[in-house]
Amino acid sequence: MPETMTLQSIDLERAELASVASALSKYPRLVSLLRYLGEQYFAGKRDQINEYNIATEAFGRSRTIFSATEDSIVRVEAHRLRKRLKDYYENEGKLHAIQLSLPPGTYIPVFTHLDAIQLPEQSSLRASVEAPPVHPAAAPGAPQASSPEQNRGIALPRRRWLYALPPRREDPTLNRPQIRSRQLGARSFLPRRLCLSA
Numbered sequence: 001m002p003e004t005m006t007l008q009s010i011d012l013e014r015a016e017l018a019s020v021a022s023a024l025s026k027y028p029r030l031v032s033l034l035r036y037l038g039e040q041y042f043a044g045k046r047d048q049i050n051e052y053n054i055a056t057e058a059f060g061r062s063r064t065i066f067s068a069t070e071d072s073i074v075r076v077e078a079h080r081l082r083k084r085l086k087d088y089y090e091n092e093g094k095l096h097a098i099q100l101s102l103p104p105g106t107y108i109p110v111f112t113h114l115d116a117i118q119l120p121e122q123s124s125l126r127a128s129v130e131a132p133p134v135h136p137a138a139a140p141g142a143p144q145a146s147s148p149e150q151n152r153g154i155a156l157p158r159r160r161w162l163y164a165l166p167p168r169r170e171d172p173t174l175n176r177p178q179i180r181s182r183q184l185g186a187r188s189f190l191p192r193r194l195c196l197s198a
Contacts, residue, residue, distance in 0.1 A: 013111045014042065016098040023088055030081050032058050037109050049107045078107060
């Protein structure tokens with residue numbers, strides 16, 4: 001650990017690790033991985049955090065049999081943990097002053113201390129949740145839009161188009177299929193467009 005870290009920040013990081021572990025309690029493998037990484041990080045053993053040690057110590061794989069090329073449990077669970085951490089900090093842990101991440105390519109956890117400026121204000125979040133924006137055309141009793149500029153917010157039915165090609169026939173003299181252009185005229189080369197209403 002760097003010497004500049006204070007005891008208070010270490011305690012806050014431990015508390016954040018515990019809150020994330022409790023939020024992920026439905027996933028026991030992720031919790032055991034997270035706790036192992038936290039223990040090694042706070043014990044100052046960052047150089048010992050590798051795939052082999054995680055598999056044997058956190059997941060209980062055999063030291064004699066484990067092969068990282070055949071067993072990808074650590075990589076898979078680390079990917080799942082990264083995904084869950086991202087979801088956690090986008091929703092439930094959005095307002096936490098310290099955020100935990102596991103960068104791709106490494107198993108060493110990173111604690112990011114966010115300033116008060118970087119955190120969104122709770123009052124603005126509450127206001128956006130309480131009063132969702134209402135489109136004027138979607139309000140009950142609102143007049144219907146009459147111009148294309150006013151139609152942008154209104155869902156219009158979509159049309160589906162079906163393209164039909166002219167029929168093909170076999171030409172016995174050329175031994176290849178030919179379009180019936182002689183019988184149908186020159187316009188038969190153009191595809192016919194039919195409108196199917198939704």
